[in-house]
Amino acid sequence: MTLPHRTRLMLVTPELAETEAFAPVFAAALAAGDVAAVVVRLAAADDRTRIARAKPLIATAQEAGAAVLLAGDGVEDIIGKAGADGVHLVSSALLPDMVERFSPEKIVGFAAPRSRDAAMEAGEAGVDYLLIGLDGAEPWDAETTRDRTEWWAEIFEVPCAGFAATIDDVAAIAAAGAEFVALGDAVWRHVDGPAAGVAAAGAQITLGRAPTP
Numbered sequence: 001m002t003l004p005h006r007t008r009l010m011l012v013t014p015e016l017a018e019t020e021a022f023a024p025v026f027a028a029a030l031a032a033g034d035v036a037a038v039v040v041r042l043a044a045a046d047d048r049t050r051i052a053r054a055k056p057l058i059a060t061a062q063e064a065g066a067a068v069l070l071a072g073d074g075v076e077d078i079i080g081k082a083g084a085d086g087v088h089l090v091s092s093a094l095l096p097d098m099v100e101r102f103s104p105e106k107i108v109g110f111a112a113p114r115s116r117d118a119a120m121e122a123g124e125a126g127v128d129y130l131l132i133g134l135d136g137a138e139p140w141d142a143e144t145t146r147d148r149t150e151w152w153a154e155i156f157e158v159p160c161a162g163f164a165a166t167i168d169d170v171a172a173i174a175a176a177g178a179e180f181v182a183l184g185d186a187v188w189r190h191v192d193g194p195a196a197g198v199a200a201a202g203a204q205i206t207l208g209r210a211p212t213p
Contacts, residue, residue: 007174007205008036009198010161010182012134015072017043019053025194026057029187030064032195033202036180039088039109039131042072050075054082069109079106086128090135092118099126111135112160114144116151123158131182133163133173139184142169146176153177167197170204181205 011029016022029035038061042050050072058068062085070079071088076098079087086107089098098108103126110127112119113135122130132152133145140148142165149162153176161180162173167190173181183201190197 007178008034008180009201009205010037010039010131010180011035011066011187011198012039012163012182012184013041013057014184014188015041015043016053016057017045019057023056023060025188027060027064029194029198030061030066032198035061035064035066035198037067037069037085037107039069039071039182040084042070042075044073047074047078047081051078051082054078054084058083067107069107076101088131092122095122095125095127103128109161112148112152114140114148116148119148119152120156123156127158129159129161129180131161131163132178133165134182134184139163139165142166142172145169146172149173149178150176153179164201167200167204170201171207174205174207 040054040057061068067085069086069088070084076087088109090111102108107128109129110122111131111134132149133140145162149160152160159179161182162178163182164170164173166186170181187194187197
């Protein structure tokens with residue numbers, strides 16, 4: 001059996017009101033595995049402050065080979081100045097304008113709602129990836145995320161990231177065909193630290209994507 005692609009990790013940061021203390025933890029996590037992209041969530045602040053918070057994290061991630069998407073109200077106005085690779089959206093109302101504004105030079109990602117029709121509309125709008133399983137403060141249950149990821153991966157060409165609420169969920173999401181497995185607190189609050197969380201997730205991806213004999 002030939003696997004259609006190599007599933008990679010996407011990290012979703014906590015909402016960051018400051019980044020100085022987070023920076024070394026962030027760097028260690030990036031160094032611990034195959035991280036393709038990071039969604040950096042920025043707390044509300046003026047543009048200058050958010051640019052200053054984001055720039056060191058962006059530089060660290062890009063040096064590690066990961067693309068950086070900024071998320072948060074109004075971040076689309078600082079994407080270029082901060083040096084980010086794109087924007088991660090949670091509001092479908094912004095999608096048409098953001099795709100027109102940034103594509104194809106920048107990445108436009110979207111957190112899919114639970115509605116399949118809304119997810120399909122986002123794909124048709126021209127997003128570069130769909131995040132499945134986290135469209136609000138709390139992740140979806142693991143079974144719903146896996147099933148929706150499998151549905152999307154089988155039918156649509158737009159890449160998807162399935163959100164794993166725990167490290168134990170990673171293998172199933174990878175097996176469902178996701179191009180990316182996204183992780184938040186499962187990494188940042190890992191009992192042995194974020195680097196260990198990334199390493200454990202990478203091992204689970206290998207397990208989930210292993211060919212069936």
